[in-house]
Amino acid sequence: MTTNIATLRGGVKIDRLRLVLGQGARAFEAVQDVSLDIAPGEFICLLGPSGCGKSTLLGALAGHIPASSGSITVDGTAISGPHPERGLVFQQHTLFPWKSVLANVAFGLKMQGVARKEREARARELIALVGLEGFEQHYPSQLSGGMRQRVEIARVLITHPRVMLMDEPFGALDAQTRLMMQHLLLDVWARIRTTIVFITHDIDEALFLADRIFVMSPRPGRIVEELRLDFERPRGAGLVTSPEFTRLKRHCLDLLHPEAHPQPLARLSPLGPPIEQLQRKTA
Structure with missing residues (x-):
């Protein structure tokens, strides 16, 4: 399945x-004057403190949040709303609890x-790719957190999205499972080579995964620096103890240390504003 x-x-x-x-x-500027060029098949990370607009920017890429000004295009076509060619993976899984692993992964093709026979064959191929062969008939409640995220990744990839948007997908996992999922994601990406935009506030995670890191400022979110990572691939666990990794980690810590402390914001979902804001609007 190599692309x-x-x-x-x-x-x-x-x-x-x-x-x-x-x-x-109550209006506020969440993202300010951001310009990025991401090459096809590139793995980039948006790194920044909580509340800096990372998830808001991801929501605009997904087509859920309209631009106030400026533009976003994928392969030259302007984003005007959500589309299956831009797949979303959240921190908490969005699997159907009443459907098996096989049915969850195949669901996107069913909607198409x-x-x-064809959709289940393709679903089995992706289930094997994420290391879950033998779990096709299990339900989400029977899986660990890491296994559910594997299913989530397979579910998104089955429609061959041009871009996979990942909003801190491993943030709720324990440290060991998180590291295992990082290795798995890199292995899957090396075979599929879809473009990945990955949100994180974890410096080690960004340095380990990405081709490039875009470091964002506190709100309103701006790109304060682009870091190009020349670490060889495939990347192994020894990378995180290398002198260059340590140097870049210190540099990222310096960039992320804010000079001021703005009022904390509720963490924004890529689907739009926090639910309490919507409730106030309709009250």
Whole structure:
């Protein structure tokens, strides 16, 4: 299932993007003047403190949050709303609890009208790719947190998205499982080579996974520095103790240390504003 590099899609261009959330006196600028160019098949991380607009920016990439100004395109086409070619993986899984692993992974193809035999064959291939062969008939409640996230990744990949958007997908996992999932994700990405935009506030995770890191400022979120990582792939556990890894980690810590401390914000979902804001609006 290795993708030919020459056929890669998923080039992302963000040009002077500004995102304002809320209305009237409660409106605030979440993202300010962000410009990025992401090559097809590239693995990039957005690294920043909580409340800096990382998830808001991911929501705009997903098509759930409209741009206040500026633009986002994928392969030259402007984003105008959600689309299966931009798959989302959240920190908490979104699997159907009443469906088996096989049915969850195959669901996207079912919605596209793909015949049962074909969609289940493709689902089994991806289930094997994420290391869950033999668990096809299990239900989400019978799986560990790491296993559920593997199913989530397979579910998103089955429709061959141009871009996979990952919002701190391993944040709720224990340290050992998190490290295992990082290795698994890199192995899957090396075979599929879809473009990945990965949100994290964990410096080690960003340095271990990414081709490039875009470090964001506290709110309103701006790109304060781009770091290109030249570590060889495949990457092993020994990387995190290397002198260059340690140097870059110190540099990231310096970048993330804010000079001021703005009022904390509720963590924003890529699907839009916090639920309490919606409740106030409809009250």
